[in-house]
Amino acid sequence: MKKIRIHGDYMQQMAKEFDCSIQTVRMSLYYVFNSDKSKEIRKRAKELLQKEVAAIIEE
Structure with a gap:
C-alpha cells in the first residue's frame, strides 16, 4: 500500500496552502484521491520531507 507519512503539523500547513480540509490532504497522501x-x-x-532531511544532514 502506497502512502506518504508526514507529521500532522505539515498536514495542517498544506490544508491552508491548498485551501482544502485536512481530510483531503490525508486522502491525497494515502493515494485515495488522484486529482490534480x-x-x-x-x-x-515530498518537498517538505526533503527539506526536513536536508536540515538533519546539515546538523
Whole structure:
C-alpha cells in the first residue's frame, strides 16, 4: 500500500496552502484521491520531507 507519512503539523500547513480540509490532504497522501490538486499535495509533501532531511544532514 502506497502512502506518504508526514507529521500532522505539515498536514495542517498544506490544508491552508491548498485551501482544502485536512481530510483531503490525508486522502491525497494515502493515494485515495488522484486529482490534480492531490498530485500537487503529494509533490509539496515530498518537498517538505526533503527539506526536513536536508536540515538533519546539515546538523
